[in-house]
């Protein structure tokens with residue numbers, strides 16, 4: 342068995358080299374695709390050790406899991422078939438029927454629908470909390486029950502870009518013996534590593550920034566070995582594991598994460614400032630803007646504010662006009678790739694929520710979400726300018 346424990350000093354180097362097999366397989370510089378479902382038996386003592394694709398233990402899985410754990414400063418990582426497989430398996434492996442979750446007020450629509458519908462059907466309930474509430478812990482205590490087992494948040498929330506008092510979330514979880522889970526998809530480990538702050542589990546849609554090229558679906562769960570093993574046990578049975586071909590593509594995309602995200606941080610900051618000052622824009626949401634309610638937390642916790650932003654136009658008709666006129670970004674769902682995307686969350690990621698619920702949260706028809714790519718920033722800004730001026 343090769344050794345996958347390679348680790349270097351810096352995040353940028355680890356993105357390229359951590360976890361690479363030693364010795365290199367047949368001298369190959371890149372981890373080859375191990376397109377084999379099963380392997381010859383050795384002296385496996387436990388079921389988990391039997392080498393089989395669904396058990397996430399091919400050389401492609403080993404390399405990538407070791408690399409992700411290193412760059413997120415976590416002890417262990419588990420790849421999953423999608424971000425939703427990571428989220429649903431992390432939640433279900435820690436809760437039983439009758440138990441309860443505290444969940445951030447606005448979340449990615451799929452996570453929200455999972456809690457509202459599927460988890461609820463299995464007897465797992467949740468209450469919403471405002472993680473940016475300056476009175477945090479006191480307000481959260483009011484909805485805490487004797488059956489609360491988990492607190493679930495996003496480092497930057499989709500699509501309103503809220504950043505909460507994440508240190509308070511960790512200490513609240515410790516005080517009340519809750520499993521703290523954070524979706525770090527928007528921030529990425531380049532800007533923020535929640536395990537360093539003490540979160541028990543970090544989940545990712547690796548479909549987005551970690552891969553960065555909008556050409557696969559994948560997810561990851563990270564944390565202590567014990568916490569990840571608990572999730573792994575359920576993943577073995579639910580079956581949401583990642584195939585080696587996709588591991589290969591994800592490993593390739595991950596190598597340039599830092600270059601991409603730093604560029605996206607810079608362009609998104611410029612674009613957010615421009616949008617905030619534009620007369621057609623009612624409000625811009627970006628954690629890097631001093632006007633953002635979560636700015637003080639983002640400044641304290643993050644090394645960059647990310648490549649995602651959203652903004653409100655006057656009404657739904659203005660939003661439609663903007664989407665018709667904008668020429669460079671693609672009007673499409675998903676995010677985190679090298680190409681800029683624009684979308685109305687009310688018509689895509691949050692279409693699964695009731696209209697009333699969307700309006701209550703502020704995910705209205707005039708809200709546009711932008712995933713900033715790596716194009717020339719001046720060309721991108723000029724395109725936004727012409728699309729807003731029409």
Ligand code: PLP
Nearest residue numbers: 423424425449499526546548559
């Ligand atoms: N988490 C966040 C913040 C997301 O935006 C998404 C998808 O848009 C997911 C999780 C789900 O990821 P996937 O589509 O890979 O299942």
